[in-house]
Amino acid sequence: NAGVTQTPKFRVLKTGQSMTLLCAQDMNHEYMYWYRQDPGMGLRLIHYSVGEGTTAKGEVPDGYNVSRLKKQNFLLGLESAAPSQTSVYFCASSYGALGKGGQPQHFGDGTRLSIL
Amino acid sequence: KNQVEQSPQSLIILEGKNCTLQCNYTVSPFSNLRWYKQDTGRGPVSLTIMTFSENTKSNGRYTATLDADTKQSSLHITASQLSDSASYICVVSSSGGSYIPTFGRGTSLIVHP
Numbered sequence: 001n002a003g004v005t006q007t008p009k010f011r012v013l014k015t016g017q018s019m020t021l022l023c024a025q026d027m028n029h030e031y032m033y034w035y036r037q038d039p040g041m042g043l044r045l046i047h048y049s050v051g052e053g054t055t056a057k058g059e060v061p062d063g064y065n066v067s068r069l070k071k072q073n074f075l076l077g078l079e080s081a082a083p084s085q086t087s088v089y090f091c092a093s094s095y096g097a098l099g100k101g102g103q104p105q106h107f108g109d110g111t112r113l114s115i116l
Numbered sequence: 117k118n119q120v121e122q123s124p125q126s127l128i129i130l131e132g133k134n135c136t137l138q139c140n141y142t143v144s145p146f147s148n149l150r151w152y153k154q155d156t157g158r159g160p161v162s163l164t165i166m167t168f169s170e171n172t173k174s175n176g177r178y179t180a181t182l183d184a185d186t187k188q189s190s191l192h193i194t195a196s197q198l199s200d201s202a203s204y205i206c207v208v209s210s211s212g213g214s215y216i217p218t219f220g221r222g223t224s225l226i227v228h229p
Contacts, residue, residue, distance in 0.1 A: 004159070042120070042205070042219030043160075058216055090159050098209045098217050099147045102167055107159030 002026050006091050006108035013081045013115050021076040021111050023091030029106075031094045032074040033058075034066060036087040037110070043090065049074055050097070081115045088112050118143040120208050120220035128226045133196055137223045139189040139206035147211035151180050151191050154203045154222070163191070163204075193225075201227045 004025045013019055023032065030051050035043040045058030049068040063085060065077045074093075078085060094105045120141045129135050141149070148167045152160035164173045164180040166189070172181045177194045193200055206220040 040221065042221045044219070045216050048216075092159075099211050102148055102165040104162050104165065105150070107161070109157070109159045 004091055004093055004106050004108035006089075006111050008111060009109070010112045011114070013078075013113065015081060015083060015115060017081050018077070018079050019081065019113075020078075021089055021091075021113075023074045023076070023093075023108060024072055025074075025091075025093040025106070026072065027093060027095070027106065028071070029093035029095050030071075031097065031103075032068065033092045033094075033105075034064070034074065034076045035090045035092065036060065037090060038087050046076065046089075083115045086113060086115045118208070118210065118218045120206055120218045122204075122206050122220040122223050124223060125221070126224040126226070128228060129196055131196055131198060131227050131229050135193050135196060135225065137191045137193075137204050137206075137225070139191070139220055141187050141189070141206070141208045141218070143187075143208040143210050143218050145211045146184060146187075147209045149180075149182055149189050150207040150209075150217075151178070151189075152205040152207060154205060156202070160205055196227045198227050198229060201225060 007022045033048040034046040037043050047066040052071040055066045067075045089111045092107045094103045096103045123138045150165045151163040154160040166182045179192045182189045203222040205222045209217040
């Protein structure tokens with residue numbers, strides 16, 4: 001089992017360029033999440049999805065869009081990249097809601113994105 | 117505002133020694149508390165998950181404790197190994213309907229031979 005797979009692993013963009021980060025999970029999980037991790041800060045939730053065809057905003061959604069057309073995939077888009085979006089992006093998935101019982105959350109190994 | 121505070125920020129110990137990491141939280145209503153290990157360049161990996169009724173849980177050499185009254189948790193690592201060098205993250209989820217768990221900033225642990 002691959003678990004949660006993120007592509008690409010590294011990317012360098014110029015300010016104003018757009019790109020899409022792909023997350024795929026093979027565990028049949030309903031919930032999927034996109035986080036960003038910056039030095040000295042905890043992971044912050046960008047967007048999340050509670051099932052195929054659904055998306056919702058997290059703590060820091062500005063400048064990002066997401067889509068969940070297939071249950072196993074969750075895409076994160078940057079329409080016009082800015083230097084402030086330089087970060088490490090993590091995708092995660094869980095079978096159910098994290099606030100209900102002991103649902104484990106599985107993370108990918110991240111995409112390291114630099115915006116010049 | 118929900119907050120999770122971890123201490124110390126960083127810790128250096130010798131291989132074979134024990135250590136304890138702390139996590140204090142203000143998340144309410146409480147649902148569960150998780151400890152993750154994050155190796156450099158990798159995603160977080162779950163170590164333990166504790167709900168309100170659980171006050172201790174072990175995973176090999178890792179033992180987490182939870183005091184829901186004082187809103188404190190600790191992660192104890194026994195007989196440390198070089199491979200324990202990592203960041204340890206405390207995460208608290210609310211049962212209040214939000215899907216947004218609150219992450220601590222992590223404790224960076226370095227184990228020296």
